Amino acid sequence: MKIPIKKLQNGFTMPVFGIGSWQMGGRHEQDFTNDDKADIQAICNAIESGIIHIDTAERYANGHAEELVGEAISNYKRDKLFLASKVWNTNLKYKDVLTACSSSLKRLKTDYLDLYLVHLPNPDIPIQETMKAMSKLKKESLIKNIGLSDFSVERFKEAQDYCADKIVVNQLHYNLIFREPERKGLVDFCRENDVFLVAWRPVQYGMLTDASIPVMKEMCAKYHKTPSQIAINWLISQKNIVTISKMRKEDHLKENLGAVGWEMEVDDIEILRCEYPGQKDVSDSVPLI
Numbered sequence: 001m002k003i004p005i006k007k008l009q010n011g012f013t014m015p016v017f018g019i020g021s022w023q024m025g026g027r028h029e030q031d032f033t034n035d036d037k038a039d040i041q042a043i044c045n046a047i048e049s050g051i052i053h054i055d056t057a058e059r060y061a062n063g064h065a066e067e068l069v070g071e072a073i074s075n076y077k078r079d080k081l082f083l084a085s086k087v088w089n090t091n092l093k094y095k096d097v098l099t100a101c102s103s104s105l106k107r108l109k110t111d112y113l114d115l116y117l118v119h120l121p122n123p124d125i126p127i128q129e130t131m132k133a134m135s136k137l138k139k140e141s142l143i144k145n146i147g148l149s150d151f152s153v154e155r156f157k158e159a160q161d162y163c164a165d166k167i168v169v170n171q172l173h174y175n176l177i178f179r180e181p182e183r184k185g186l187v188d189f190c191r192e193n194d195v196f197l198v199a200w201r202p203v204q205y206g207m208l209t210d211a212s213i214p215v216m217k218e219m220c221a222k223y224h225k226t227p228s229q230i231a232i233n234w235l236i237s238q239k240n241i242v243t244i245s246k247m248r249k250e251d252h253l254k255e256n257l258g259a260v261g262w263e264m265e266v267d268d269i270e271i272l273r274c275e276y277p278g279q280k281d282v283s284d285s286v287p288l289i
Ligand SMILES: NC(=O)c1ccc[n+]([C@@H]2O[C@H](COP(=O)([O-])OP(=O)(O)OC[C@H]3O[C@@H](n4cnc5c(N)ncnc54)[C@H](OP(=O)(O)O)[C@@H]3O)[C@@H](O)[C@H]2O)c1
Pocket: 019, 020, 021, 022, 023, 055, 056, 119, 149, 150, 171, 172, 199, 200, 201, 202, 203, 204, 205, 206, 209, 228, 244, 245, 246, 247, 248, 249, 250, 252, 253, 255, 256, 286
C-alpha cells in the first residue's frame, strides 16, 4: 500500500506513518540474546508493505538498532526510503555532533539521512553549538533535514533562533493517553509554525488496545476499526501530525496499517480528545524540561 504523504507549507514532506526501532536489538545497551533476525525481518516486512519512514537513534541498543536498520535497508533502494536518526544528548557539543552523525551513517551503511534529530535537550551544552553542527551536516548533504525531539516550545524557539535552516520536526510523546504536547502548547505551536509533530508511542506499548472503553467502543463500531487503528488515526487525522510505531509482530504491522488511508471526522477527533479516560498531562518516560 502507498502510505499517504503530508506536506508542510515550506515543501517538506513526510509519510503519515512509519516504523520505529526502540527496543530492537536491546534497550539502552545491546541485548546479545535478542532475536536480531526477527527485528531485521520486521523492518523488511514494513518496507514491503509500503512503509518508507524508518526511525532510529544512536541511543537505541547503543547503536545496534542502527546496525539492524542498516542491514534491513541494504536490500532496498536508498532513495525510496525516508531514514531518520538522532544524536543523543551527551553528544551535543559541536565536534561530538559531527562524530555522532558519521558513526550513525556507518552503522546504517548509508551516506545521508533524510532527517537528523537532536534526541533530547541538554541544558549543560549551549544549543547554539549543537545547531551550528546540524547546519554544517546539512550543508555537506550528510543530512537532508533537521529535527528536534522532546523540545518544549521555548527550547524549540531557541534552537530555531540559532539555526539558519528551518527545523521541520519535533518528535514528542503524544497519544490518546499522554497529552503533554497539547497541555504545553506544542500541538498548536507546530501547526502555527509549519513544523511536523512526529508522535512517538502512538499505541502506548499496546495499552491503547482496550476495546471495552465506551468512547473507544463507539468509535470502533462507527469506523469498523480496532482500537489501535483508532488511536493511530486520531493522531494522523490531525493537521501537521504524523506518527511512528514499533512493530516486530507482523499482525501488529498489518493491524496498524489499517489506520492509514482514511480520515476521522473532526467531531470524533474532539470527542476522543475530551472523553478518552485516564489522560496524563506529562510523559511518563521523557517529560519535557
Ligand atoms: N524521540 C524519543 O524520545 C522517542 C521515545 C520513544 C520512542 N521513539 C520512537 O518512536 C517509536 C514508536 O514508539 P514506541 O516503540 O515507544 O511505542 P509504540 O509504537 O506505541 O509501541 C510499540 C510496542 O507496542 C506493540 N504494538 C504495536 N502495535 C500494536 C498493536 N496494534 N497492538 C498491540 N501491540 C502493538 C509492539 O509490539 P511488537 O514489537 O511485538 O510488534 C511494541 O511492543 C519508537 O520505536 C522509536 O523509534 C522516540
